[in-house]
Amino acid sequence: MRVIHAQPRIAPFPIHNKRVDRNPPPLLWPAERGEDVRYAVRLSQDSGFPECSTIAEEDFPWAMFNPHRELAFGVWYWQYGTSIGGGPYRWSDRYDFEITGSVRCMETLSATDVIAACPKTHPRLWVLPDDIGDLKGHIKQFTSRADQFLDAPLKDDTMPPDKGEDAYQVFKFHRWGSKALAGSMASAVQWLIPAYLLSGDECYAREAIRRGLHVANWDADGYTNPVISDFADGSCMRVMAGVYDSCFDLLTESQRACLRAAMVVRAERFFKEETNKIETLVFRSHFWQHLLIEFSEVAFALLHAYPDAAQWVRFVYELWIARFPLMGGADGGWANGNSYFGTNVETLLVLPSRIGELSGVDLFQNAWYKNSASFLLYTWPPHSRSDGFGDGTELKAHPTSNHLDFVEDMAVRFDDPYAAWYVQQWREEAEEDGDPLLIWHKLKDQEARPRPRSPKALPQGRCFADVGIVSLHTDLANTRRDLMVGMRSSPYGSLLHSHECQNGFNIFYGGEPLFRNSGYYTSAGDDHSKQWYRATRGHNSVLIDGKGQPRGAESYGVISRFLDGEYMAYALGDASHAYGDAGLRHFRRHLVLLRPDVLVIYDDLEADHDARWQWLVHGDREITADVCHQRLYTQTRVARGQVNILGSQKSHIDIDTVFDPPAVNWGGNKTFLGKNMAVFPDQWHVTVSPERACNIMRFLAVFQVRDREDDARFQDPVQRDGWICLGDWIIRGELNPGRGPALEIRHVDKDIALGVDVPLLAVGERRYRGSDATVLVEPSGVQRTTDSLPQAAR
DSSP: OOOSSOSSOOSOBSOTTEEOSEESOOEEOOOOOSSSEEEEEEEESSTTOOGGGEEEEEEESSSEEOOOSOOOSEEEEEEEEEEETTOOOEEOOOEEEEEOTTSEEOOOOOHHHHHHHSOSSSOSSSOOOSOOGGGGGGHHHHHHHHGGGTTOOOOOOOOOOOOSSSHHHHHHHHHHHHHHHHHHHHHHHHHHHHHHHHHOOHHHHHHHHHHHHHHHTSOTTTTTSTTTOHHHHHHHHHHHHHHHHHTGGGSOHHHHHHHHHHHHHHHHHHHHHHTTTGGGSSOOHHIIIIIHHHHHHHHHHHTTTSTTHHHHHHHHHHHHHHHTTSSOOTTOOOTTOHHHHGGGHIIIIIHHHHHHHHHOOOGGGSHHHHHHHHHHHHHSOTTSOOOOOSTTTTTOSSOOHHHHHHHHHHHHHTTOHHHHHHHHHHGGGSOSSOOHHHHHHHHHOOOOOOOOOOGGGSOSEEEETTTTEEEEOSOTTOGGGOEEEEEEOOTTOSOTTOOSOTTEEEEEETTEEEEOOOOOOSOSSSHHIIIIISSGGGSSSEEETTBOOOSSTTSOOEEEEEEEOSSEEEEEEEOTTSSTTSOEEEEEEEEEEETTTEEEEEEEEEEEEEEOEEEEEEESSOEEEETTTTEEEEEOSSEEEEEEEEESSOEEEEEEOOOSSOOBOTTSOOEETTEEOSBOOOOEEEEEEESSOEEEEEEEEEEEEEETTOOOOOOOOEEETTEEEETTEEEEEOOOTTSOOOEEEEESSSSOEEEESOSEEEETTEEEEOTTSEEEEETTEEEEEOOOOOGGGO
8 A cells, every 4th residue: 555644635535445444434535736726516416416315515615524414324326526617526436335234434514504593692712611610710710811901012014134054044933923823822812811801801802902903904915824833813713703702792883894994814815725735634733733723723713703704614624524633533543643642732622612613513523532531641751751753842841731732631531540540640730830721621610520539450551552552550649650662653654744754763760861762852843853853864764775765655554453451462563564665575564571670572584685774762861782782771860771773784872973964953042841041951872783785684672670679680582492581581583584573472481472473372281373463362361463554544
């Protein structure tokens, strides 16, 4: 398969009689470029599309369609038509899909009904509950912040002089300045509005109006235009929409007209730019982080007052239903990584809540929401650094208040005691000041919180296959004693804030990184970010002939097998499609956690030529090598680690601390674990290179991890009859390139064994067939798995 999540969409969905996982499914197709493109759709269980039994719609400007109503079981046929410049519709091929009785029903109101249900009165965005008695006690929380903005001088939108050493830096400094200018105005208004609504004191509304009119007079094509900063453009829409909606009764008609006109300029431009494009993209970070909700605020604020606002509301609503959750699936993962997850929380929580308040539609019924808190629980446990996959994960010591507000909402919404425990554990370390919109959202929902429950009884490993992330633990409930191992091999490839790190792994103990990806998020597009931090060379993965994985959706991986038992946890990452034209045939990484303190990684590599392989591992602390014994050592404040590396042939081990390009905080706006620094700390980089080029290479790495308080020596692996003996475990990974790959691990005293692609696994008196499969045998039972694809690729 060339690509799983194409960016942009290159094929219609659903097709080929696919069994869909929700009823009704959205119908999606590639966009047609051109002026005045319009679409039509017809959907029926009769392939001839008779008018009497066909769902049909035409003359809409986006490449998506939601049937909204539950479809009958069986096969359905559909087509889309395209019209350009008012011409006749050209119909696509006929496609089909199947609805079965096992899929979840997600019936929704039509957009027309949603619009009709929206009130004609204001406010609509910052909606007060019928009984505000419980909120009165929180007035001070908003007014104390709002007071600082009263009568403060306002900045104009004049473009400042250029700053920076090259064109990219000049561009970024202007972007950051524009974002800060409009963002500070939006932040002020976000505190002023609830202060006014709760207290009734018009001084806060008058200040918000002053700021809204000030922004309305800024040049929409000037310093705050979306080319310089879409953050600024979105903040301007938010300021004006909030003021117009929440202070509507205090505005004069001329003030309303001024705000309407300024909002329309920005919103019309946004709508024209995004329709017939955004719905075909896997994701675009800023759009889903903030632009969609900011545009929606204009749309809802102007509904019933400006003719095109109804079309804008319809676009927001249809887009959400057709595309959400975008960066994940039913298992709750987020492909952009857990750090950037926090930037999407307003959109994830407030936008569907507002639609529900205004129309009665429950958009939280999507299965992703119910499992999303688990993604943070496993990949960013309390008092631990995050799993390291994605931009910014190395910079933060703890989640933001946005992360915790989201998890707390999920705890209440789904009565999830583990989510409640997560929030309880992290709250004391989170940021003091939260997002006023999220505080408001939370205060309006006064339902009882579930009693927190430790995740001690939960499975200690979790696979989020839809996004390609595995998280394994030895003590999820107690980070101080937890050995945490993460691996990423993502169907989404390396888009946006994710990295070129298919089959990359990271290891943590006691919440601190022992071996993890390297580099720093200096900027989204500077040389260090592109050539090291996001690149494969900065990750615990593999290079072929010095080449890493190209950037893009085509460079994807999958977690094709996963098993989690009491004594062992196993995952298989397949990055065979991740290396573009480098000549890689396959790269299958088998990762086995032997609880409580051993990790085995078995790599099966093959190229279509004799290749120079490089096996990479990095760490924040010094790594030393015993080259003679092919062994590495490292330690942190809380842990010690030893790695024994075996392979199909002897390898050279090189260690350095050089970033090329260097990691320089040239913008001065990045902090590392709360500290600002001009140059980021050194890290250690290990390259293991076989002595000779070869087309097939196998690596077997055995990691041992000890608590620093445990002064027991590491076990020295002993090779005997093709097996590696390590304490209570014996391990055999097939390293002979003339034989097929296989991995077998056994416990010396107990009937515990793992067989990977072992034709016959013998445990005691029993035999288990395991060709092209993984079999895990433990006293509690037998688990077996074979290669599988994530839902999106089936």
